Amino acid sequence: MKICGLDVEKLTSLYFDRIHRAALLMSGNAWDADDLAQEVFLIVANDPTKFEGRSSHYTYLYGILLNLERRLRRKRRMHQEKTEKLAQRQDGPTAAVAADVPVVSEEWKRSLWSVAAELPDGQRQAIVLRFGEELPYQEIADILGCPLGTVKSRIFHGLGTLRKLVAESPGQLREIPRELGDAQSDVI
Numbered sequence: 196m197k198i199c200g201l202d203v204e205k206l207t208s209l210y211f212d213r214i215h216r217a218a219l220l221m222s223g224n225a226w227d228a229d230d231l232a233q234e235v236f237l238i239v240a241n242d243p244t245k246f247e248g249r250s251s252h253y254t255y256l257y258g259i260l261l262n263l264e265r266r267l268r269r270k271r272r273m274h275q276e277k278t279e280k281l282a283q284r285q286d287g288p289t290a291a292v293a294a295d296v297p298v299v300s301e302e303w304k305r306s307l308w309s310v311a312a313e314l315p316d317g318q319r320q321a322i323v324l325r326f327g328e329e330l331p332y333q334e335i336a337d338i339l340g341c342p343l344g345t346v347k348s349r350i351f352h353g354l355g356t357l358r359k360l361v362a363e364s365p366g367q368l369r370e371i372p373r374e375l376g377d378a379q380s381d382v383i
Contacts, residue, residue: 203243206239209252214232216327217323222264231260231264232260235260310357314360318352321350322350332347332350
């Protein structure tokens with residue numbers, strides 16, 4: 196199946212690893228990353244006519260990934276709220292953790308990415324695309340569908356929020372790695 200001169204199989208072989216890595220940084224869970232990355236390429240394969248060629252192929256793929264990841268977060272948040280309400284109504288001890296609660300590795304919990312997961316969506320997405328995927332600001336703006344200045348602002352404020360969260364975190368992280376701390380001057 197061809198998409199603007201590039202078939203889906205080739206598109207998958209070229210970009211699957213990058214999309215999977217971004218999904219892993221966003222979700223912190225290997226199973227969710229697998230599902231998200233596969234779903235990105237299923238969406239493209241099921242309706243290749245949606246790609247209009249106004250952006251690069253991987254910009255288009257990242258856009259799909261961000262939408263899917265946002266949907267997954269919303270779904271999880273709703274599920275968590277329902278579970279908490281149900282637990283509050285129960286008189287007895289709470290049940291064991293549900294099987295569909297994501298298992299997150301201890302290494303990820305101690306990483307900067309777990310702290311970045313607490314950022315608001317716009318800041319988190321900009322931080323992941325800039326520092327996880329090392330994309331230039333203009334490509335991030337294209338992926339997120341916002342002006343370049345907005346991307347720079349989200350990264351600037353996201354780094355500031357990360358500093359606060361890291362300082363408050365009881366975990367092993369004590370400071371933002373130097374390459375991220377120095378990056379704040381790049382934003383301005």
